[in-house]
Amino acid sequence: xxxxxxxxxxxxxxxxxxxxxxxxxxxxxxxxxxxxxxxxxxxxxxxxxxxxxxxxxxxxxxxxxxxxxxxxxxxxxxxxxxxxxxxxxxxxxxxxxxxxxxxxxxxxxxxxxxxxxxxxxxxxxxxxxxxxxxxxxxxxxxxxxxxxxxxxxxxxxxxxxxxxxxxxxxxxxxxxxxxxxxxxxxxxxxxxxxxxxxxxxxxxxxxxxxxxxxxxxxxxxxxxxxxxxxxxxxxxxxxxxxxxxxxxxxxxxxxxxxxxxxxxxxxxxxxxxxxxxxxxxxxxxxxxxxxxxxxxxxxxxxxxxxxxxxxx
Numbered sequence: 001x002x003x004x005x006x007x008x009x010x011x012x013x014x015x016x017x018x019x020x021x022x023x024x025x026x027x028x029x030x031x032x033x034x035x036x037x038x039x040x041x042x043x044x045x046x047x048x049x050x051x052x053x054x055x056x057x058x059x060x061x062x063x064x065x066x067x068x069x070x071x072x073x074x075x076x077x078x079x080x081x082x083x084x085x086x087x088x089x090x091x092x093x094x095x096x097x098x099x100x101x102x103x104x105x106x107x108x109x110x111x112x113x114x115x116x117x118x119x120x121x122x123x124x125x126x127x128x129x130x131x132x133x134x135x136x137x138x139x140x141x142x143x144x145x146x147x148x149x150x151x152x153x154x155x156x157x158x159x160x161x162x163x164x165x166x167x168x169x170x171x172x173x174x175x176x177x178x179x180x181x182x183x184x185x186x187x188x189x190x191x192x193x194x195x196x197x198x199x200x201x202x203x204x205x206x207x208x209x210x211x212x213x214x215x216x217x218x219x220x221x222x223x224x225x226x227x228x229x230x231x232x233x234x235x236x237x238x239x240x241x242x243x244x245x246x247x248x249x250x251x252x253x254x255x256x257x258x259x260x261x262x263x264x265x266x267x268x269x270x271x272x273x274x275x276x277x278x279x280x281x282x283x284x285x286x287x288x289x290x291x292x293x294x295x296x297x298x299x300x301x302x303x304x305x306x307x308x309x310x311x312x
Contacts, residue, residue, distance in 0.1 A: 002091045005103045006147040009026045011111045018050060018110065019082050025053060028195050041121050051081040053117060054110055060130055062201055063113055066133040068140075069105050081110075105140050112136045171197055172234040176287040177241045179217035188214075190221040193238075193290045194229060203228060218246040223281070226267070239279040240287055250279040 002015050018021050026048040030038040040048040042059040054060055055073040064071040075086060088106060092099035112132045119125040174197060179190040191206040205225070222239055229237050241247055248254045249264070256264050270277075282290060 001093065005107055006100055007104055007107050007111075007143055011107050014111050014114065015085065018054075019085055021050070021082070023050065023114070025050060040126060042117060042127060048182065051079075054081050054113055055084070059127060060113055060157070063132050063136075064109065066129060067105065067109055067136055069102075069109070101140070101144060104143055105136070108139050108143065109136045112139070129268055133156040154205040170236055171238045172236045173197075173202060173229050174238045175203075175222075175229065176214070176219050176290045177225060177239055177246075177286055178291045179214055179221055180242070180291075182212055188217050191290050192219050192221050194223045194225065201278050202232065214260070215243060215249075216259050218243045219249065219260060222246070222250060223263055223266055226270055226275065226277060230270060230273070235273075235275050237275075237277045240282045241279060242282060242284040244281045244289060247279040251279070302305050 002019070003012055005012065006017075008039040014023075021028065026036050026038045026041070028050075029036045038047045040046055040052055040057055042053065043057050045058070046052050047058075048152045052060075055064075055076060061073050063071045063308070079087075085106075088103065093105055098235070109132075112135050116125070116128075116132050120127060175192055175194045177190070177192040180186070181188045189206065189208050192204075193201065195201050203225075205228075218241055225239075226237060229235075239247075239250065249256045249260050251269075267277075
């Protein structure tokens, strides 16, 4: 039920940990035989239990009363914060729009209080309940708008599903492409890996390059991989990338920038030679092995290319 509330994963994870007594409050640390003072860092009036910190501490009470929820948590009695959350989830289990917005406010306020507490403890921040109230209001508005836009985008993409399908072709190679920049060393890298549709590796390459925009790096790597695939006798290539824009540009779904137009002109020469390609956006986990390979190129400036001659 927690995971159905429309908040970012970090807030859902926080609430889940809270319900499972997994947050490192001072009282929890003390009960685990860790030598710390257990008093609440926000009021120093009671031990820092989950319920005290998030509901009954004067700072928490002021925060809850100041939010649009206008709650008087002192009226909750002896209920624990975990029991209170369970009751709310049960009461609002239908998750209609009004219920969803209410639970968004509850989860976000809990998270904002905990975040402010951590800033006070670890960075010496001054107590400021008004800041927590304003932060909560801002975040709830952003989350409501963001999840509403996601729902609309999903419906549109579902209605246009045919446009996103992989064209039926006798694909010869599947090439995973990754690019990234390392800002502190002013260095960029890219890597790609080509395999047959049976999963046999044909080509791997990783290289450092000039510190360009990440989209240009990925598109340049795709072009280079396409040229190498053509030189190896493959003319039907499927690209996988975690860059949505690079995929859209390569599939001619959006207008390329001036930098991207230069690369697209090179693609036209490949297409004129009966080369066929298509790009697909995938989550990073799908190309995680190539992403790990690309990280090697951040250690030093070098180029490495491996070709499996046995499968050519």
